[in-house]
Structures are given as C-alpha cells and as structure tokens.
Amino acid sequence: MLRLDGITKIFGGLTALEAVSLEVKKGSITGVIGPNGAGKTTLFNIVTGLYTQTSGEVYLAEKNISRLATESLAALGLVRTFQNVELFGQMTVLENVMVGLHTKSRSGVISCAFKLPRQIKEEKYIKEKALNWLEFTGLTAEAGNTANNLPFGKGRLLEIARTMAAEPQLILMDEPAAGLNDMETAQMAGLIYKIWESGITVVLVEHNMDLVMDICDSIIVLNLGKKLAEGTPREIQENPAVIAAYLGEG
Amino acid sequence: MLQLFLKNGLVAKTTMTKEKREIIIFLIFTLAVLITPFFLRGSYFLNVLVFIGINTMLAVALNLLLGYAGQISLGHAAFFGLGAYVSGVLTTRFGLDPWLALVIAAAVSGVLAFIIGFPILKLKGHYLAMATLGFGIIMFIIFNETVAVTGGPSGLSGIPNIQISSLIFDNDWSNYYLIWTITLLVMLLSINLSQSRIGRALRAIADSEVAARVMGVNARLLKVQIFTVSAVISAMAGSLYAHTMTFISPASFGFNFSIELVTMVIIGGLGSIYGSFLGAAILTILPEFLRILQDFDIIVYGLMLIIMTMYLPGGLISGLEQIAGFIGSKIKSRGGSHA
Ligand SMILES: Nc1ncnc2c1ncn2[C@@H]1O[C@H](COP(=O)(O)OP(=O)(O)OP(=O)(O)O)[C@@H](O)[C@H]1O
Ligand SMILES: [Mg+2]
Numbered sequence: 184m185l186r187l188d189g190i191t192k193i194f195g196g197l198t199a200l201e202a203v204s205l206e207v208k209k210g211s212i213t214g215v216i217g218p219n220g221a222g223k224t225t226l227f228n229i230v231t232g233l234y235t236q237t238s239g240e241v242y243l244a245e246k247n248i249s250r251l252a253t254e255s256l257a258a259l260g261l262v263r264t265f266q267n268v269e270l271f272g273q274m275t276v277l278e279n280v281m282v283g284l285h286t287k288s289r290s291g292v293i294s295c296a297f298k299l300p301r302q303i304k305e306e307k308y309i310k311e312k313a314l315n316w317l318e319f320t321g322l323t324a325e326a327g328n329t330a331n332n333l334p335f336g337k338g339r340l341l342e343i344a345r346t347m348a349a350e351p352q353l354i355l356m357d358e359p360a361a362g363l364n365d366m367e368t369a370q371m372a373g374l375i376y377k378i379w380e381s382g383i384t385v386v387l388v389e390h391n392m393d394l395v396m397d398i399c400d401s402i403i404v405l406n407l408g409k410k411l412a413e414g415t416p417r418e419i420q421e422n423p424a425v426i427a428a429y430l431g432e433g
Numbered sequence: 434m435l436q437l438f439l440k441n442g443l444v445a446k447t448t449m450t451k452e453k454r455e456i457i458i459f460l461i462f463t464l465a466v467l468i469t470p471f472f473l474r475g476s477y478f479l480n481v482l483v484f485i486g487i488n489t490m491l492a493v494a495l496n497l498l499l500g501y502a503g504q505i506s507l508g509h510a511a512f513f514g515l516g517a518y519v520s521g522v523l524t525t526r527f528g529l530d531p532w533l534a535l536v537i538a539a540a541v542s543g544v545l546a547f548i549i550g551f552p553i554l555k556l557k558g559h560y561l562a563m564a565t566l567g568f569g570i571i572m573f574i575i576f577n578e579t580v581a582v583t584g585g586p587s588g589l590s591g592i593p594n595i596q597i598s599s600l601i602f603d604n605d606w607s608n609y610y611l612i613w614t615i616t617l618l619v620m621l622l623s624i625n626l627s628q629s630r631i632g633r634a635l636r637a638i639a640d641s642e643v644a645a646r647v648m649g650v651n652a653r654l655l656k657v658q659i660f661t662v663s664a665v666i667s668a669m670a671g672s673l674y675a676h677t678m679t680f681i682s683p684a685s686f687g688f689n690f691s692i693e694l695v696t697m698v699i700i701g702g703l704g705s706i707y708g709s710f711l712g713a714a715i716l717t718i719l720p721e722f723l724r725i726l727q728d729f730d731i732i733v734y735g736l737m738l739i740i741m742t743m744y745l746p747g748g749l750i751s752g753l754e755q756i757a758g759f760i761g762s763k764i765k766s767r768g769g770s771h772a
Contacts, residue, residue, distance in 0.1 A: 231647060257649030269644035271637045273704075281630070282637045286649035288630050292658055295629030296622040302629065309630060349648060
C-alpha cells in the first residue's frame with residue numbers, strides 16, 4: 184500500500200531521517216513508534232508532501248508520489264490527522280466534515296455562486312454523507328457547534344471523521360490518543376479498529392504502548408532518524424535494541 | 434426593518450431551516466432596498482444611498498478575500514480604479530457603449546488579478562499586506578501619471594451615463610435602482626458562494642491551510658480564483674461609479690480608500706455579507722458627520738478598528754445578532770410564563 188525507499192531528511196545541520204525504507208501492507212494497522220524527536224512526524228510530513236525529502240522516494244500503491252502536491256493526495260486515497268489537532272476552528276463540526284468531502288464533489292465558483300441544479304444536488308449529498316460520518320464517530324450531537332468549542336477528545340474524533348469523509352484507502356494518524364483520558368483512549372482504539380475493519384489501511388504514530396501493542400499487527404521502530412527494528416508487537420517487545428533505546432531515553 | 438429582522442430570527446430558531454431563513458432575510462432586505470426611496474425627501478439621501486450601494490459591492494468583494502479566505506489586500510482600491518478608468522477611457526476616447534465597457538473593465542481587472550495573484554498570494558501575513566499595498570501604489574501612480582490616457586490628477590470628465598434603449602441612468606432615482614439591482618445581485622451570489630463547498634474550502638484555508646490541503650483543497654489555486662472574483666466585482670463597482678458620477682480622478686482610488694475598504698469589512702463583520710453592507714453604510718455616512726474634523730477623520734476610523742477588534746471581533750453584525758438573540762430569548766421566556 185505504502186512504500187518508502189531510502190528517505191533522508193536533513194534540516195540545516197540536523198538529520199531528522201536517515202535512509203529510512205519501510206513498507207506498509209494493504210489492510211494492516213502499522214504502528215510507528217520511537218522516542219521524542221525520532222522523526223515520526225517528519226516521516227508523515229514527507230509522505231503527505233508537506234516537507235520535501237532530501238533524498239528517497241515514496242510510493243502509494245506502486246505509484247511514485249514523491250513529487251506530488253499535498254492537495255492531490257486525498258483524491259488518491261491518502262489522508263492524515265495531526266499531532267496538534269488541526270481543525271477548522273471557526274467552522275461548525277458538520278462543516279468541518281463537509282470539507283472532508285471536498286474531493287467527492289466538484290462544483291466550481293460559478294456553479295456555486297449561481298446555485299446551478301447540479302450544485303444543489305451535490306450540496307445535499309455532501310451534507311448527508313457528512314452527517315453519516317458524524318454518526319460513525321459519535322459526534323452527531325455536536326453537529327452545529329463551533330469546532331473551537333469542542334472538548335479536546337472530541338476534537339480528535341472530529342479530525343478522524345473529517346478524514347474518513349474523503350473515503351481514503353490509507354490513513355496516517357499522528358498520536359490519535361495523545362491527551363486523551365483512559366476512557367477516551369479506549370473509545371479511540373475502538374474507532375481505529377472499526378476503521379480498519381471497513382478495509383482501510385492505518386498507519387499509527389503513538390506513544391501509548393498498550394494501545395499500539397493491542398491493535399497493531401506490525402510495528403516499525405524509529406530512533407534518532409533511523410529505522411531500529413520492525414516486526415510483530417511480540418517481536419518488538421522482545422527486541423533488545425528496542426528495549427535499550429527506550430530504557431536509554433527513559 | 435429591525436423588528437422584522439428580530440421577529441424572523443425568533444421564528445427561525447424554532448421552526449425554520451437555515452436555508453429558508455437565509456432566503457427570507459434576503460427577501461426582506463431586497464424589499465427594504467426597493468421601497469426606501471419612497472420614504473426619502475430630496476435627492477441628497479438618495480445620492481448617499483447610491484454610494485452605499487457601490488461601497489457595499491466593494492466591501493463584499495474584499496470580504497470574500499479577507500473575511501472568508503483570510504487573505505489581506507491593502508490595495509483593493511486599485512481594482513476599483515482600474516474598472517473606473519478602463520470604462521471611462523473606453524467610452525470617452527473610443528466611444529464604446531458603457532455596458533460593453535463595463536464588461537471589458539471587469540475582464541481586464543480579472544485577468545490582471547489572476548496573473549499577479551499567483552506570485553502575490555504565495556505570500557502570507559505581513560508580506561502579503563506589503564505586496565498588495567505596493568500593487569495599490571503602483572496602480573495609483575499609473576492613474577496619476579499616464580496623463581495622455583487618464584487625464585492625470587485633474588481627472589477624466591464627460592463619461593457617459595449607462596443607457597438601456599431609451600432609458601438613461603442620469604438621475605438619482607434611476608441610478609439608485611441601477612446600482613442597487615447589481616449590488617443585490619452581487620450580495621446574493623456571494624451568499625450562495627459562501628454557503629457552498631467553495632465557501633467552506635475558503636474558510637478552511639483561513640483556519641488551517643495545511644489541513645485544508647490534506648483534505649484535497651487546492652489552496653493556492655482557490656486563493657487566486659477568489660482574488661480574481663473579488664477584482665472582477667471591484668472593477669464592476671468602479672465602472673458603475675464612473676458612469677454614474679461621469680467624472681473620475683485618481684484621488685478616489687488611493688491608499689486611503691483601500692484602508693477604508695478594509696475598515697468597512699472589519700467593522701461590519703468579517704465573513705458576513707450583510708455585515709459588509711453595514712460597514713459600507715457606516716463608512717459612507719460617517720464622513721458626512723466627520724467633515725468638521727477634516728483630515729483627522731482617519732483617526733476616528735483607527736479608533737473604531739481598535740475598539741472593534743478588542744470588544745467585538747465579529748463586527749457590528751455579530752453585535753446585532755447578539756442583541757436579537759437576547760431580545761428573542763426575553764420574549765420567549767415571557768411568553769412561556771404566561772402560558
Ligand atoms: N521544520 C523543522 N525544522 C527543523 N527541524 C525540525 C523540523 N521538524 C522537525 N524537526 C526536527 O526533526 C527531529 C524529528 O522531529 P519529529 O517532529 O519528526 O519527531 P517525532 O518523532 O514526531 O517526535 P514526537 O514524539 O515528540 O512528536 C527533531 O529533532 C525536530 O526538532
Ligand atoms: Mg511527532
């Protein structure tokens with residue numbers, strides 16, 4: 184589904200990623216773990232075109248997406264969430280999800296301004312679908328609220344509802360459980376599982392080890408910009424290099 | 434008008450969908466615009482209302498860019514001026530029909546905005562402000578210095594009125610209905626746009642450009658598109674201004690007016706089309722009262738901007754909505770206790 188080939192990223196003098204190659208299998212939940220500053224978010228930023236890698240290539244289902252603009256990826260089935268939740272804060276919860284359907288609709292400036300019949304139909308479709316995704320994430324009651332006024336945990340859910348609205352093949356989630364309490368974390372795990380069940384491949388960056396070990400079928404460990412290990416949760420838990428890296432940091 | 438507005442707001446909360454409420458508000462607004470001239474005596478007020486119409490178009494145009502997409506322009510008076518001058522020059526020097534001149538003026542402005550939009554809108558924040566400011570200054574210098582074409586500082590006179598077969602728009606009544614028909618159209622189309630996927634994408638860009646792009650919004654192209662739409666509307670307003678005034682000079686299209694436009698949008702309410710009307714109305718009427726202050730009126734605008742951003746960031750329109758909501762809940766609770 185997703186393949187990285189020798190990705191290196193250098194910021195000024197700092198090497199954030201060094202020759203990282205990895206593969207995410209279609210239909211898997213792959214965890215990406217590693218201490219703070221390991222380069223996990225940088226990896227997501229490169230895959231989604233927000234940063235340009237110093238060298239290396241990114242393939243999405245065998246298509247080289249290394250040089251594609253961020254905005255063209257959603258239509259190819261690749262979306263992500265953010266470590267520091269990026270909502271459209273002034274818009275309502277429903278509208279946030281409606282933006283998620285941007286690639287599922289095509290009316291332009293003219294047909295929107297003149298409310299041409301096709302646009303009215305499309306608008307109805309967008310709203311209906313968005314409401315479905317709110318239900319999917321349990322946010323129906325919040326539909327009319329301004330996104331900025333949501334409690335933090337629901338903000339994380341909204342971000343996921345918005346990405347689901349794009350009907351992706353692959354979702355990259357950057358620490359979806361960060362800042363959540365135990366109950367919310369359990370809910371989040373359930374939601375991620377539900378998303379995976381619907382056939383979507385998930386890549387998960389997460390510090391909560393219980394969550395990662397619980398739901399991932401494959402784990403990649405980054406440390407200081409390099410791939411340290413990969414394998415099943417059990418293999419990773421028993422890997423001496425991984426244990427050393429985490430103990431060394433702690 | 435206010436009473437209707439309040440009553441409508443009250444009903445809407447309980448029984449009406451948002452779309453229906455929007456349509457009714459627009460119809461009430463249209464009705465108010467259509468009948469207002471019958472309650473006015475003398476041409477002075479009618480003339481002020483013509484200016485309010487033109488300024489409303491301009492404020493709405495700038496609001497699409499500033500209030501929705503969150504992109505500042507400190508040079509929007511230039512598009513207004515470009516529309517006025519293209520129309521003025523084509524009709525006085527080449528004898529074109531004013532309608533045709535208006536269409537050409539809008540097209541020229543749109544093409545220019547589209548071309549400069551790509552490099553300029555790459556910039557953000559202060560840099561964008563500086564670039565648009567520079568554009569405004571350059572255009573002002575062109576209006577001033579190309580004396581052979583524009584007439585320079587002494588202006589361009591003898592611009593013909595707009596005409597539809599035998600109807601010539603040369604008096605306050607006919608101008609009022611001409612300008613306001615087009616203003617209402619601009620408002621309606623802008624409201625439609627703001628409530629569509631394009632409007633949502635614009636607001637998404639303003640809130641988080643990165644997230645908008647991840648969701649597939651081509652932020653760069655959309656910003657240029659809305660900049661172009663904004664320039665086209667502004668040029669139409671400029672063309673209409675030229676044909677109703679029949680005289681134009683560079684002084685109307687300078688830096689000061691660009692700032693006035695920004696003030697209208699912010700005071701009225703960012704991201705509100707009716708707010709733009711409010712802002713335009715206030716900034717058109719206020720100078721009449723501020724004449725005694727002469728050039729110091731800009732200080733009053735500055736103060737208004739500061740007070741607004743500090744205490745009412747949603748603009749006057751949000752203040753009105755709050756008052757309406759407050760009175761609405763009062764009436765409701767009283768009704769409830771009687772029942
Ligand atoms: N835009 C940037 N400019 C310069 N350095 C950067 C930039 N983004 C990240 N870095 C650096 O790259 C390294 C990796 O950062 P990254 O955010 O990818 O870590 P992370 O694994 O996501 O950590 P965390 O678990 O804390 O989120 C860090 O040293 C960071 O300071
Ligand atoms: Mg990170």
